[in-house]
Amino acid sequence: METVLTTHFADDRYRGLSGYRRTGGYDALKKAFAMTPEAIIDEVKKANLRGRGGAGFPAGVKWGFLPKDLSRPRVLVINADEGEPGTFKDRVIMSRGPHLLIEGIVISCFALRAHACWIYIRGEFVREARILDEAIAEAYGAGLLGKDILGSGFDLDVTVHRGAGAYICGEETSLINSLEGKRGWPRLKPPFPASVGAFGLPTIVNNVETIADVPWIVTHGGERFAALGCEKNGGTRLIGVSGAVNRPGVYELPAGINLKEIIYTYAGGIRDGKALKAVIPGGSSTPVLRANEIDVAYDIESMAKIGTMAGSGGVIVIAEGTCMVRALSVLMNFYAHESCGQCTPCREGTGWLKKIVGRIEAGKGRVGDVELILDLCDNMMGRTICPLSDAAAMPAQSFVWKFREEFDRHIAEQKCPYGNRFL
Amino acid sequence: MPNLTINGIAVAVPDGTTILNAAKTIGVHVPHYCYHPRLSIAGNCRMCLVEVEKFPKLQTACSTVVTEGMIVRTDTEKVRKAVTGVLELILIHHPIDCPICDQAGECGLQNYYMTYGLHKSRYALEDKVHKKKVQDIGGQIVLDAERCILCSRCVRFLDEVTQTRELHIFSRGDHSEISVFPGRPLSNDYTGNLADICPVGALTSKDFRFKCRVWFLKGAESICTGCSNGCNVEAHFKGDILYRLKPRENEAVNRSWMCDFGRLEYKKANDARLLAPFVREGGAEKAVSWGALVPRVALELSRAAEAGPDAAAVIASPQLSNEELYLARRIATELLGTRNLAFTHRAPGDGFEDGFLIRADKNPNSRGARLLGIPDGAAFDALVERIAAGTVRALLVFGNVVGSFTEAETAALLSKVPFVAQVGTNDGPVSKVATAVMPSASFAERGGTFTSHAGRVQRFRAGFAPRGKARNTVDLLVELANRMGAGWTFAGEASVFHALSATEAPFAGMTYESVGSQGQECKP
Numbered sequence: 001m002e003t004v005l006t007t008h009f010a011d012d013r014y015r016g017l018s019g020y021r022r023t024g025g026y027d028a029l030k031k032a033f034a035m036t037p038e039a040i041i042d043e044v045k046k047a048n049l050r051g052r053g054g055a056g057f058p059a060g061v062k063w064g065f066l067p068k069d070l071s072r073p074r075v076l077v078i079n080a081d082e083g084e085p086g087t088f089k090d091r092v093i094m095s096r097g098p099h100l101l102i103e104g105i106v107i108s109c110f111a112l113r114a115h116a117c118w119i120y121i122r123g124e125f126v127r128e129a130r131i132l133d134e135a136i137a138e139a140y141g142a143g144l145l146g147k148d149i150l151g152s153g154f155d156l157d158v159t160v161h162r163g164a165g166a167y168i169c170g171e172e173t174s175l176i177n178s179l180e181g182k183r184g185w186p187r188l189k190p191p192f193p194a195s196v197g198a199f200g201l202p203t204i205v206n207n208v209e210t211i212a213d214v215p216w217i218v219t220h221g222g223e224r225f226a227a228l229g230c231e232k233n234g235g236t237r238l239i240g241v242s243g244a245v246n247r248p249g250v251y252e253l254p255a256g257i258n259l260k261e262i263i264y265t266y267a268g269g270i271r272d273g274k275a276l277k278a279v280i281p282g283g284s285s286t287p288v289l290r291a292n293e294i295d296v297a298y299d300i301e302s303m304a305k306i307g308t309m310a311g312s313g314g315v316i317v318i319a320e321g322t323c324m325v326r327a328l329s330v331l332m333n334f335y336a337h338e339s340c341g342q343c344t345p346c347r348e349g350t351g352w353l354k355k356i357v358g359r360i361e362a363g364k365g366r367v368g369d370v371e372l373i374l375d376l377c378d379n380m381m382g383r384t385i386c387p388l389s390d391a392a393a394m395p396a397q398s399f400v401w402k403f404r405e406e407f408d409r410h411i412a413e414q415k416c417p418y419g420n421r422f423l
Numbered sequence: 424m425p426n427l428t429i430n431g432i433a434v435a436v437p438d439g440t441t442i443l444n445a446a447k448t449i450g451v452h453v454p455h456y457c458y459h460p461r462l463s464i465a466g467n468c469r470m471c472l473v474e475v476e477k478f479p480k481l482q483t484a485c486s487t488v489v490t491e492g493m494i495v496r497t498d499t500e501k502v503r504k505a506v507t508g509v510l511e512l513i514l515i516h517h518p519i520d521c522p523i524c525d526q527a528g529e530c531g532l533q534n535y536y537m538t539y540g541l542h543k544s545r546y547a548l549e550d551k552v553h554k555k556k557v558q559d560i561g562g563q564i565v566l567d568a569e570r571c572i573l574c575s576r577c578v579r580f581l582d583e584v585t586q587t588r589e590l591h592i593f594s595r596g597d598h599s600e601i602s603v604f605p606g607r608p609l610s611n612d613y614t615g616n617l618a619d620i621c622p623v624g625a626l627t628s629k630d631f632r633f634k635c636r637v638w639f640l641k642g643a644e645s646i647c648t649g650c651s652n653g654c655n656v657e658a659h660f661k662g663d664i665l666y667r668l669k670p671r672e673n674e675a676v677n678r679s680w681m682c683d684f685g686r687l688e689y690k691k692a693n694d695a696r697l698l699a700p701f702v703r704e705g706g707a708e709k710a711v712s713w714g715a716l717v718p719r720v721a722l723e724l725s726r727a728a729e730a731g732p733d734a735a736a737v738i739a740s741p742q743l744s745n746e747e748l749y750l751a752r753r754i755a756t757e758l759l760g761t762r763n764l765a766f767t768h769r770a771p772g773d774g775f776e777d778g779f780l781i782r783a784d785k786n787p788n789s790r791g792a793r794l795l796g797i798p799d800g801a802a803f804d805a806l807v808e809r810i811a812a813g814t815v816r817a818l819l820v821f822g823n824v825v826g827s828f829t830e831a832e833t834a835a836l837l838s839k840v841p842f843v844a845q846v847g848t849n850d851g852p853v854s855k856v857a858t859a860v861m862p863s864a865s866f867a868e869r870g871g872t873f874t875s876h877a878g879r880v881q882r883f884r885a886g887f888a889p890r891g892k893a894r895n896t897v898d899l900l901v902e903l904a905n906r907m908g909a910g911w912t913f914a915g916e917a918s919v920f921h922a923l924s925a926t927e928a929p930f931a932g933m934t935y936e937s938v939g940s941q942g943q944e945c946k947p
Contacts, residue, residue, distance in 0.1 A: 120656040188466040188486050340600030342467045348512035351597030355550045379508030383469050
């Protein structure tokens with residue numbers, strides 16, 4: 001199976017510039033400089049490269065939203081916030097192949113005619129930020145960043161900006177606000193970042209993995225990248241499998257691979273010989289699947305058909321014996337804590353959900369609580385500036401829909417049938 | 424001009440209009456909290472969600488700009504459920520303390536609850552997040568964080584209008600609350616506006632709190648008398664007590680705002696009022712009836728005028744309306760035949776002005792006085808000299824100060840004049856020494872026009888009848904003049920303005936109708 005990103009990740013030397021170059025690193029950049037920006041964008045479009053941050057928007061199309069006029073500087077912002085519980089693949093790229101990201105950035109900026117790039121990295125990723133800083137320093141030293149890169153006449157500066165620990169700052173407009181030194185609140189759209197983004201400039205925000213795919217696309221061509229995946233979803237994906245599996249980890253697999261195969265073949269099946277109970281397929285905000293629903297292609301359209309999302313590629317596996325009310329309660333604590341507080345439905349709704357689910361789990365649930373959760377989710381979904389409200393409501397709704405009997409039993413028996421207790 | 428339909432009604436509005444404002448033009452009210460026409464759009468309260476055809480999700484009417492052919496519905500079940508849902512979410516943490524909340528009666532939550540809510544609470548009482556109650560955050564404002572619905576209007580006002588940025592939103596999720604930084608209270612001259620724009624009872628006015636329930640108040644369109652800017656205000660009163668001033672919209676003058684100093688001007692209508700006419704005989708005050716006093720003042724003034732040229736004098740005031748100044752001038756020039764006519768400013772204070780609303784000239788009608796041919800400056804100084812020299816035998820003074828003189832200086836100066844008659848609203852240095860004191864109506868008790876520093880003639884209206892035995896100045900001056908044989912037939916300020924606009928070039932062609940509620944520029 002062909003890999004795009006992780007081919008050399010096992011080799012520790014790949015992290016440094018010389019090791020990266022030994023594998024042909026930065027050859028794609030030389031090739032890109034011989035192309036026109038338009039030709040590079042064309043290849044990215046042909047590649048069917050869908051954004052890897054969660055929303056899955058076609059990257060080439062997004063790039064096309066930049067205004068044609070070049071009178072204002074444009075900027076590229078790399079979203080390395082990776083705050084979604086269950087998602088941990090970008091940190092692997094940054095820690096194992098930082099130059100892959102940097103090369104992708106230089107090529108993308110050249111294609112976008114941008115001369116400044118910020119990597120907005122989650123504040124907790126201390127080690128990854130340091131590795132990136134080292135790699136960026138190496139790149140500057142080798143003339144791969146800064147003025148007149150490789151004699152091409154193209155200038156680019158890359159800056160690592162560490163976040164201060166807010167999940168919401170992974171949402172592109174609050175990321176931009178945070179980058180500007182403001183409170184990390186999502187912005188009302190329009191205007192979209194492509195016209196008014198960071199520091200008021202036309203801005204493209206892309207996920208780490210999306211940009212790290214670009215060198216391979218330039219080297220091998222967009223069509224070949226597209227062929228690695230499935231229809232409408234080109235290339236491979238880094239899939240982070242966590243939870244009750246024998247081999248949790250990050251796997252690079254073709255877009256459209258079967259979800260069951262991911263869990264049983266690559267992640268080694270369920271730990272301790274237990275049966276599978278549920279899967280949260282694309283990071284904690286995506287609707288949960290029951291064990292009998294996982295025979296499905298892991299691509300954006302197939303997942304949408306069964307009412308869930310491939311999201312940011314974080315597959316969370318839940319084994320039998322796990323209390324789904326408890327699991328949801330943990331999630332609701334997270335979303336209530338991370339709601340930025342700007343929009344009413346999210347600010348009040350996430351906190352309320354946390355309290356209802358929490359009391360059901362604690363054996364203090366009331367008759368009508370389950371209906372209240374569903375109605376509340378209805379009042380939260382699609383009602384806010386950014387999707388955080390949906391991100392809390394989608395798991396809540398799907399947990400109730402698919403594991404309703406567990407919620408009812410908690411309320412009827414006034415205790416957790418699995419013996420879970422909150423301490 | 425995009426054409427669209429809202430609830431099936433066709434409407435055409437200018438490019439760039441939002442759905443909320445387009446709906447307003449056809450009388451469709453879209454509920455909202457965070458939207459304020461003078462502030463940037465935040466779109467965070469989510470009350471104004473509406474259905475727009477071809478959009479999968481509900482859209483915020485406050486931020487969505489209309490496009491050609493758009494089909495909007497604000498009256499569907501889906502919209503109603505969304506609005507009700509948001510309202511329920513707002514109300515889970517908002518304390519239902521309407522009985523003691525000062526905003527009751529003009530609270531957006533209360534009003535919308537009656538229209539869209541009326542639900543039983545599904546929220547467990549013990550789940551409530553408690554926040555800090557009565558907090559003095561500086562300026563004229565008390566903050567109750569628990570009542571706050573985080574609409575961010577106040578934060579945006581301080582960011583965008585005063586640019587002083589004292590208020591911020593702290594914390595996250597349902598623990599979010601607005602506050603100031605420790606040791607950095609509200610510190611600007613426009614804090615009172617925060618109470619006006621707060622849609623609930625989170626920010627209330629320190630001065631007005633617990634004074635009166637708003638539903639007992641009546642309002643009159645008025646003009647702030649605190650400086651020469653002429654901010655349009657609404658005077659709120661109950662009986663003959665003025666309770667507060669609130670800014671009234673006028674795009675050309677004060678938009679939706681007023682300053683804190685102006686807001687406290689209302690106190691002049693209540694405090695230290697002169698309420699009954701009296702004369703001072705042998706140093707003692709003696710109550711008299713109007714019927715006895717006016718003829719006496721007329722007589723004294725006429726006698727002085729007959730005694731010799733310029734033996735009578737009139738000191739006018741820029742606190743008077745155009746109508747009153749016009750009559751005062753005619754009394755001086757036509758009836759008393761004196762050149763001793765000038766006006767005296769209210770003590771200008773520190774002369775502070777800020778380039779926004781606050782002007783250095785702390786009088787509402789200096790411009791009007793000058794346009795009506797009443798001088799100040801050197802002419803006033805010359806008049807004072809003549810008074811000091813003892814050549815003035817009878818003096819008619821408007822207002823309660825003379826120039827920037829202290830009380831002792833005022834007393835010393837006026838002691839040179841055998842007969843001093845005062846027309847004044849409030850007790851002050853002049854009323855303490857005047858021979859005859861004629862109490863006049865406050866700005867809330869009479870009507871008329873002021874001319875702002877910019878030359879905008881603006882009308883203020885009487886809210887209630889003059890307190891005590893105070894009299895409307897126009898009526899008083901007409902009677903006084905007629906006692907001196909003028910034969911005037913004016914009946915109220917409207918008729919005076921009619922005469923004034925017929926003869927005074929800057930006001931030519933103006934009528935109360937043309938001045939309207941928003942004012943009219945005078946002729947240069």
